[in-house]
Amino acid sequence: MNRNDWLKWVSLAAVVIALFLIPVFIKNPYWMLVLTLLWNYIIVAQGFRYIATTGEYSFAHVPLMGMGGYASALLVMKLGMSFWLALPLAVLVTAIISAIIYYPCLRTTGTFFFFASFAFGEVMRLCWVRFKNPFGGVGGLSHIPRPDPIHIPGLPIVEFTLFSHTSYYYLILVFMLFSVLTMYLLENSRLGAIAAAIKESKILASFVGIRVWRYEMIIFVIASAFAALGGCLYAHYMTLLVPEEFYWGLAIYVCIWAVVGGMGHFTGPIVGTIVFGLIKELLRPFPQIVPLIYGLILAATLALLPEGLISLPKKILLWNKRRLSRLRRDK
Amino acid sequence: MTLLYLQMIVNGTMIGFQLALFATGLTLVYGIMLIINFAHGELYMLGGFAVFLFFDQLRLNYFVSLALAMIVVAIVATVTERIFFKPMRGQHIPSFIMSCGLVFVLQVLAVLVFDVKDKAVDSVFPGVVKIFGVTLSMERLAIIVISTVIISAFYIFLQRSRFGRAMRAVMQNPEAAALQGVNIDQVCSSAMGIGAALAAAAGGLLAPVFILNPWIGPDLTWEGFIVVCLGGKTSLPGTLLAAFILGYIKSFVSTLADPMVARMCSAAILGIILTLRPQGLLGHE
Numbered sequence: 245m246n247r248n249d250w251l252k253w254v255s256l257a258a259v260v261i262a263l264f265l266i267p268v269f270i271k272n273p274y275w276m277l278v279l280t281l282l283w284n285y286i287i288v289a290q291g292f293r294y295i296a297t298t299g300e301y302s303f304a305h306v307p308l309m310g311m312g313g314y315a316s317a318l319l320v321m322k323l324g325m326s327f328w329l330a331l332p333l334a335v336l337v338t339a340i341i342s343a344i345i346y347y348p349c350l351r352t353t354g355t356f357f358f359f360a361s362f363a364f365g366e367v368m369r370l371c372w373v374r375f376k377n378p379f380g381g382v383g384g385l386s387h388i389p390r391p392d393p394i395h396i397p398g399l400p401i402v403e404f405t406l407f408s409h410t411s412y413y414y415l416i417l418v419f420m421l422f423s424v425l426t427m428y429l430l431e432n433s434r435l436g437a438i439a440a441a442i443k444e445s446k447i448l449a450s451f452v453g454i455r456v457w458r459y460e461m462i463i464f465v466i467a468s469a470f471a472a473l474g475g476c477l478y479a480h481y482m483t484l485l486v487p488e489e490f491y492w493g494l495a496i497y498v499c500i501w502a503v504v505g506g507m508g509h510f511t512g513p514i515v516g517t518i519v520f521g522l523i524k525e526l527l528r529p530f531p532q533i534v535p536l537i538y539g540l541i542l543a544a545t546l547a548l549l550p551e552g553l554i555s556l557p558k559k560i561l562l563w564n565k566r567r568l569s570r571l572r573r574d575k
Numbered sequence: 576m577t578l579l580y581l582q583m584i585v586n587g588t589m590i591g592f593q594l595a596l597f598a599t600g601l602t603l604v605y606g607i608m609l610i611i612n613f614a615h616g617e618l619y620m621l622g623g624f625a626v627f628l629f630f631d632q633l634r635l636n637y638f639v640s641l642a643l644a645m646i647v648v649a650i651v652a653t654v655t656e657r658i659f660f661k662p663m664r665g666q667h668i669p670s671f672i673m674s675c676g677l678v679f680v681l682q683v684l685a686v687l688v689f690d691v692k693d694k695a696v697d698s699v700f701p702g703v704v705k706i707f708g709v710t711l712s713m714e715r716l717a718i719i720v721i722s723t724v725i726i727s728a729f730y731i732f733l734q735r736s737r738f739g740r741a742m743r744a745v746m747q748n749p750e751a752a753a754l755q756g757v758n759i760d761q762v763c764s765s766a767m768g769i770g771a772a773l774a775a776a777a778g779g780l781l782a783p784v785f786i787l788n789p790w791i792g793p794d795l796t797w798e799g800f801i802v803v804c805l806g807g808k809t810s811l812p813g814t815l816l817a818a819f820i821l822g823y824i825k826s827f828v829s830t831l832a833d834p835m836v837a838r839m840c841s842a843a844i845l846g847i848i849l850t851l852r853p854q855g856l857l858g859h860e
Contacts, residue, residue: 301668348850355611355667356849359800363846370839492793496675503672532686539679543659546673 263417267410276409282521283413283420284478289501289513291470294427296507297436298460299443300357303495304345304365305471310490311368312338312472313479317388318378320480327391327480335472341368342468343461350457353446362492372487384486388479391415406483416477423470428510430466439463500538504545506552515554581709583826589715589784591822592722596777597795598802598814599729600770606746606809607766610660610670614677615774615799616792621681622648622775623782623791624689627696637699641721641779645772652771653764664763678793685789694787718780725776726815729769733811742766746809801845807858816856 270276288309295302316334319325325333345368349360372379379385390412394402402411430436438459441449446456479485497520505516520538527534549555597619604612622644629640659677663670700717703710733739744752745762753759785791802821806813821841828837848855 348846351850352853355671356804356853358668358671359804360846360849362797363801363842363844363849366842367839367846370835370842374833374835374839492797500672500675503668533683535679536683539676539683542676542679543673546669546676547662550669 260421263421264414267413273409276413278521278525280409280413280416280481281478282517283416284474284481285498285501285521286514286517287420287423287474287477288471289498289505289517290424290427291467291474292498293502293507293510293513294431294467294470295464296502297431297439297443298463300353300460301499302346302349302464302467303358303362303492303499304342304349304368305361305467306495306498307365307369307490308338308342308345308468309471309475309478310372310485310487311341312475313485314372314379314385314475315472316476317385317479317485320389321385321387322378327389328394331473331476334476335469338472338475339465339469342472343465346461346464346468350460362495365495366492369487369490379487380485382487384484384488385479386484388483388485390483391480404480412481416481419473419477423473424514427470431510435459435463500542504542504552506554508551509554512552512554516552519553578709579830582711583830584823585711585715585719586830587823587826588719588819589822590825591819592719592726593777593781594798594802594822595726595815595818596722596773596780598799598806598818599726599811600773601796601799601803602806602809602811602814603742603746603766603770605803606811607742607749608660608763609665609667610663611667611674611800612660613671613674613793613796614655614681615674615770616794616796617678617681617685618648618652618771618774618792619778619795620685620787620789620792621651622778623696623787624685624694624778625775626779626782627689627694627787630699631694631696641776644779645775648775648778649768649772653768656764656767660767661760661763682789682792689789691789696782696787698783714783718784721780722776725773729773730811738762738765798841801841804845805848805855807855810855810857810859813855813857 266279267276270279288305292302292305295305312334315337316327316330319330319333320327345361345364349357349364352360372384373382375381390406391404393404404411404415431439438449438454441452441454442456442460450456501516501520502513503516505514505519506512520541523537523541524534527537545553549559597615600618601612601615604610604615625644625647626637626640629635629643630637633640635643655677659673660670663673698714700713702713704713704716705711733742741752741757742762742765744755744757745759745766749759752762798821802814802817805821806815806817821844824840824844825837828840
């Protein structure tokens with residue numbers, strides 16, 4: 245391990261420790277809510293990027309997040325299951341549904357994959373609106389119970405009531421770190437190398453013996469499982485699910501967070517989600533102009549930094565170097 | 576019973592013309608520049624608001640305000656094409672995300688100028704007509720007639736004029752067209768302008784029938800994408816055919832079942848056509 249690697253690990257550890265210490269310093273429940281939701285969206289945005297490692301952009305990702313939420317809420321509310329059992333079951337159910345949705349979509353690529361995934365995601369979303377009986381129609385599901393308290397003998401009981409902001413913050417933080425770590429390991433494994441090959445060229449990948457269809461399916465199902473995890477945590481945190489939330493609006497936002505943050509690098513979606521989330525919070529007194537600022541940042545980033553905000557430090561170094569060389573030449 | 580079916584047919588034709596006017600611009604922009612313009616619905620919304628401003632507020636003649644709306648929106652679209660879309664030509668996903676940014680910007684501007692409340696434009700052709708003993712709304716028939724005129728004018732321009740031929744040439748093969756001396760930049764800008772004018776015409780015509788607010792754009796854009804994919808992506812006759820198919824499906828299913836099922840049908844059509852017949856109804860591989 246050289247010096248650079250050490251620096252990376254130490255800073256990573258510092259960030260994780262800082263994330264765990266945030267509730268000690270921030271007591272305001274509103275900011276806890278904002279941060280908790282932000283970490284939750286990072287799970288979803290990171291999953292979106294994980295699909296994009298194969299070169300495809302999926303619009304069904306956000307409806308699948310909703311599916312995770314609906315599955316777990318229904319398991320808890322209708323069948324009276326414990327949250328801790330419903331969570332893995334909901335993730336499993338959504339993974340199966342995602343396989344059904346992506347199966348026909350895999351016949352298309354590029355923009356038309358994007359449209360086809362939108363179409364099947366939208367059909368699923370409209371089912372929640374149309375079928376009032378389990379899904380609750382336009383109004384969605386409300387009064388979704390919070391997770392049951394964790395009781396480990398010898399330790400104090402951890403509760404997740406409506407007033408226990410800190411414990412839910414830690415719950416989502418732990419799941420976020422778990423998801424990000426898993427996706428990082430997957431991307432740097434053999435599966436990640438295969439995804440990169442598929443992104444480069446599907447035909448070339450199939451010529452070297454990669455079963456493109458199978459590996460794409462594996463990656464999409466894994467990413468959908470993370471989307472479902474995000475949706476599940478979201479549903480039980482907000483205790484309310486409305487089909488309208490998982491319409492193209494959120495799908496476009498997730499896409500924007502990931503792309504503006506930078507699709508080329510693993511930390512891109514994290515940076516994008518945090519930057520856009522904080523902009524929204526800082527402009528809270530003027531909610532009407534938030535989309536305007538988003539649009540301008542988006543246009544500026546795409547025009548000046550095609551690799552996303554994550555490439556900003558590198559670009560600044562480059563610009564600085566150019567400026568210095570110009571100054572030297574002028575002398 | 577005849578009344579119901581005849582009204583469904585009139586409604587379907589009207590929605591078909593709305594989608595045809597709207598999606599022709601999307602097809603032109605996709606066929607010529609290879610960009611996905613998600614902000615096309617915002618041009619429809621601006622067209623509606625322009626008619627609201629000229630006709631309802633300034634009390635101009637309806638046809639004059641419709642023409643003014645088409646010109647204003649065409650200018651807005653040409654300017655945005657130069658600023659936002661010129662560097663994005665040929666890149667599908669970046670252009671889609673760029674146009675999402677444009678959607679936000681235009682929506683906020685519309686909110687700031689026209690406020691968030693729903694607007695209603697006064698009926699232009701009030702009253703009803705009786706055809707074979709069936710009562711039909713005068714307004715919807717007028718919309719059908721005016722749209723027919725606009726679409727025919729566009730097709731005559733495309734088929735007969737020199738510039739229309741240049742546009743069709745760029746759609747078939749940009750390099751070959753450029754070698755023949757076609758100015759690609761000019762064709763791109765005017766394609767965007769013409770498409771925007773058609774979208775604005777749809778917005779202006781339908782403004783007295785539907786309500787008007789700054790958020791009506793994106794939903795229509797998705798339907799426009801469905802029409803474009805169903806028709807065959809770069810085929811203009813296909814777009815026309817697909818618009819009417821979707822219009823009748825929407826009208827019949829909404830009336831006989833319910834609007835939610837109609838939306839499900841149109842989304843399902845998009846998925847099925849893309850996976851089973853990617854070249855669309857009248858497109859080529």
